Amino acid sequence: MAYSKSKLEIHTYLAGLYEKHGKKGFIHFKNAPDIKGIQYLEPLIAAIETRQVVRITYLPYYEDRPYFNDVHPYVLKEYGFRWYLVGWNAFKEQMRTYALDRIRDLQDIPSAAYRNPDGRVEDYFKYAIGIIAPEGAPPLIRMSVQKTQAQYLISQPWHDSQNIVEETDETIVFSFRVHPTYEFKSLVLGLGKDAEILEPAALRDELNEEWKALLALYGDGRST
Numbered sequence: 001m002a003y004s005k006s007k008l009e010i011h012t013y014l015a016g017l018y019e020k021h022g023k024k025g026f027i028h029f030k031n032a033p034d035i036k037g038i039q040y041l042e043p044l045i046a047a048i049e050t051r052q053v054v055r056i057t058y059l060p061y062y063e064d065r066p067y068f069n070d071v072h073p074y075v076l077k078e079y080g081f082r083w084y085l086v087g088w089n090a091f092k093e094q095m096r097t098y099a100l101d102r103i104r105d106l107q108d109i110p111s112a113a114y115r116n117p118d119g120r121v122e123d124y125f126k127y128a129i130g131i132i133a134p135e136g137a138p139p140l141i142r143m144s145v146q147k148t149q150a151q152y153l154i155s156q157p158w159h160d161s162q163n164i165v166e167e168t169d170e171t172i173v174f175s176f177r178v179h180p181t182y183e184f185k186s187l188v189l190g191l192g193k194d195a196e197i198l199e200p201a202a203l204r205d206e207l208n209e210e211w212k213a214l215l216a217l218y219g220d221g222r223s224t
Helices: 005-021 038-050 147-155 182-190 201-218
Strands: 054-058 067-079 082-089 094-099 103-108 140-146 163-167 171-177 195-199
Touching (some): 147 171, 182 201
Antiparallel strands (some): 054 103, 067 082, 163 171
16 A cells, blocks of 8 residues: 555544444444554664664464574565565575564664665566566556446556556456466456456466366355
8 A cells, every 4th residue: 555645644534433433333444453563664664764684583374483584675565454574585685575474573684784676666566466576577468347347447446557448338458567466366356257368368378277276166066
């Protein structure tokens, strides 16, 4: 989420509504989960501003034990009620993303020389939906959507690159210049039969395999 003065004003206004009417039952507010790891926001902001290398003790979801990485911090990003750090992993010599709620310890390394990012840091997520930002140029994706569902995409675009390139009586064709990551494919699959990837062919084939797997799981007539 990109915060601006206007969006902060909206959040303040909504917080006031909740304070005044939230317990009356006729306005339903979604309960936001506890945001874990926010205690690391301030020290990481300071590290980014002062170009300070940090040592992160980190526990991924797929590991049993935490391990440490020396990270050159570049960007903090909020997505889906979670905060993430993007920085240069000195051990693997590549950009990595770290969920703040999986950090177990954070220490400065004053003796380490800071590595400046390659290019403009603000462009790192330029072609990404979510927190995964693959390297290289993204493909041009064309997707046909039934008009009943297309209105949701028009009112709340998925990405800044979203454009309408064609329209018929029943469908609207959108284009995106994004990496087809898990987050993007999940959005497409969430539209079900109302969306069809037209190109690139490789993405169309990937989603076709996803649908085959779903059909194999749910399509054999078994009842629960």
